[in-house]
Each structure stands twice: as structure tokens, then as C-alpha cells.
Amino acid sequence: MSSGSHMQSNIDRFSGFEGHYDRYRPKAPVVAIDILTNYIGAKPNVVIDVGCGTGLSTFVWKERAERVIGIEPNDDMRSKALEHLSSYEDTGHISFIKGYSDQLPLESSSIDIVTCSQSFHWMEPVSTLREFARVLRDGGVFAAYDCDWPPTLNWQVEAAYERLVDKSEEIIAAHVPEKDRASKRDKERHLQEIRKSGRFRFAKEIVFHNMELCDAERYFGLAVSQGGIQSVFKLGSDALNRELESYRSTVNDYFAGRTLDVMFSYRMRIGIK
Template identity: 60%
Template sequence: MIPEGNLKNNIERFSGYEDVYDKYRPQAPQALVQVLTNYAGGKPSLVMDIGCGTGLSSFVWKDDAQKIIGVEPNADMIGKARDNLHRIGASHISFVQGYSNQLDAASGSVDVITCSQSFHWMEPESTLREVARVLREGGVFAAYDCDWPPTIHWSIEEAYERLVSKADVIIARLAQEEDRALKRDKGKHLSNLKNSGAFRYCKEILFHNIERFDAERYVGLALSQGGVQTVFKLGSSELDEDIETFRTRVAQYFSGKSLDVLFSYRMRVGVK
């Protein structure tokens, strides 16, 4: 049974495209590990990564925490995370199917909790109550997101935005409101942390990370967006022509090369 506060539509939004997500999405930046380790006062004994998806945000801790637990409600996503873990073979990392407001951890037992690209899908009040319960005194919570689209060239970014915006318009027309996922305002993350009363100190930290992309990966990143995937699930072909136009434009810009793509991150941190 799904615990109260969790929306089935939000969980099912990520079903069926775990391979695309895992292949094209950015790795979690090492910079956040350095910041959160310093805030926590040293190498964490236990990190929980809630809403971990395919594990991209969990594996970044592989060499920097004694134990890592990824928590994810979607069966397809966590299945992919476990496949990745089997390939990597790290015995101190595990993945459990669970919910942000009902964590399988003792009170005061966790050093660092992260939410990578996921806090906006969670009910904030009950999630932060549970985070406060399981964090030790001085433990750190961090909800971080990258801005979409990543920076490469204005004309490519504009085309990316048009594609995603058109997907949202199609969803609004074809899907009943009760069948849509509820995406909460990321701009309220910091105020939610402050208003929870759970943290002695809260701050927003901005940083950047560069990854190397070819044209195929940049197109794949756009196709990994939840709105685009939802249009596919709805059986609509309305994006097909737009996708091919976008693919052609990106291929022309990259011209067979691999290029640096800049991801800008916003991390909201709370220290218990």
C-alpha cells in the first residue's frame, strides 16, 4: 500500500523509461559530495539517497561513504539501479523500494540524506518530518536539481524548451487532470526547509558541472524528460516531427564532435 502523502501518478510517471533515463541523464556532481561531507563533519557512516531513480545520485558516494542506501518507490527505476549495482559490485551500496515519508531507518541514524531531481515529486511536510526523524544531530539534508535545458548554445536550448513545452500542452489536452503527476514548485524548496523547523541552518548553494556530450546524448537527454515520455505513453505521435527537427538541428550543431555541456545546479541544504 502507498503511504498517505504519496501520489500514485507521481510514482508511475517514471515507469517504462528507466533505460533512457539512466543512459542520458547527468551524473551527480562530485562537488556536492565535498560540500555535504564537510557540512556533516567528515566521511558519512550512512547516506540515504531518497528518490534515487536508477542510482545515478547514489553511486557518486561510492568512495566517500561507509554505507549508501538508495530509496525509490518506482519498481522499474529501482530495478535498473539494482542491475547497475550488480555490474559495479559495491557491497556497501543497497537499493530498497520505499517512500520519502516512511523510511526504514532508526531515529538519529543517518548522516546525510539527499534528493536528486526528486524533492518536487514528494509531499514536503511529511517528507521533512521523516528526514528530521532519521537524521542524527548535525546531520545534513540536501535537495538538489539542475536547470533544464543544460547550457550549450541558445538556439539548441530554445529548441529543447519548445519541445518540452509542446509535450506539456499535449498532456494537458489528452490526459485527465486526475491522471497527471503533480510537480511541486522547486522555488519553494528552501522555504519548505526553513518552515519545517527541523534545521538549525538552511542555505541554497549554486554550482556548475561540465559533462561531455555528443549529439545523440543531447537528443536523448531531451527525450528523457518526463513530459516527453508521458506523451509517448499516451500513444500520441504529435511530437514525432518536432523530435526529428530537433534531432537534425542538434546533429548540425555538434557536427560529429563531442562538446562540453554545462549543467547548473541549485542545492538547498538543511543542517539538523
């Protein structure tokens, strides 16, 4: 996330549910790493993963980069990433630091790849892209990639998911003053922002998917890992309980005890410096 008091709500949105987030959210798919490595034409020397959360998008670079730095302003999320780091061997080249997307503690022209996995929409784009361009070397790549929610499964289940998320946003709008709400930008504008910045010689969108195993617990957990639903929980409100139970029932009925291959669709917007 970007620095500044006006962005603190974005950072605070992810406090207190790092365990649930880490358990249910997807790890970064290997295909994303393959795409970016191919663009720079060699194993990257330094990759930074900005807004890295619990490290789900950081550790995938463990064997694929000489050095990896996860940057995360939220203390709870970063603590979970550090917990994982302590459990791995041969991770001297991986580090996690507190930082903001528009104030990176890194030298200019020192980075091969900058990634934002499910995080760029929480950042102020103008100052962030200026800073990313500063730290990237010539020919380096910036990539913002996001998973489409909900994962593709069954239209009734997906419709129930959307009703649940919509209800959570209604509750937040009714109970949280606008000045205190998180500010999420439109992901559909990512490519436009990259091009508009004038700091990248080439930009495009890449669409791909990744198949992952899910059972009912995980598919339900993915919905509950969404920041809006967690924000309702923090309010202490029970206004979402009926929709939660309805969604859980719909998910359980569809999975019927099965573990299924589920399609997670991604959209990656890249800029080449």
C-alpha cells in the first residue's frame, strides 16, 4: 500500500485475519513466474513483491530468483510471512520488510521484477508507478496480477458468493463513515494507469488460469477471506449471519463431500521499463 494517513484504512483492513487469509487464499501460480522470467530473459537477480501479505506471492520465487524481498506495511500480515520464513531452509536470499509502495527503501535501477499480487488496487497509482519505475532497471518488468473472484465452479454457488459480498459492502456503507473506509481502486484501470504513467515502453494485459483443488471448507473460506466480510466481523455486527449460512449451505450442497479441481482465473497487467 501507499504511505500517507489517507491510506491507513487500506492497511488496517488486513489486520487480524492473517491466519485465515494465509490458509485459504491461493499461492501465486507458477505460470505467473514463468511469464515474467521469460520477459526479462534470464533468472532475475532481485525480485520485490510489494503488498506481499503473508508471502503467498513471495515464496514462489524461492528457487526462481537470486534475491527476493517481500514488502508489506501491515504488521499482522508481515508477521505471518516471517513465521513461514523461519520454517523454511535455505532462505537466506529471502527477506520481508515493512514498507510502502511509493517509498521503497531500495536503490534506483536495482530491481529486475516488481510484482503486486492482488495488491495494486490498494495503492495510489501515480506515486506508486513513479517509484516502481525508479527502482526498476532498464528492461525490468512491473506486473500487477489479480485473481477473479469467485473462482469458476457453478453459477448458483458463484451467485451466492456475489450476494454475500454485496451484502457485506451494504453493511459497511451503513455503519462505517466514508472517511474511515478502505479505498479500493478499479482493477480494470490498471493497464490504463501503467500506460498513462509514461514510464514504461510497453504494456499489455495477459489472461491465464490455474487449477487448484478445493473442498467445501476451502471454497467457503475463500469468501470469508475477503476484506469486506472481515470488516463486517470487526464491526461486531451479526447482519451478515443469514447470508453466511445460506452461502455455506449452497457450497456444502454442491461439493457434497467432494474435493474438486477449481479454475482460478488471473489477469496480469505488465509494464516494461
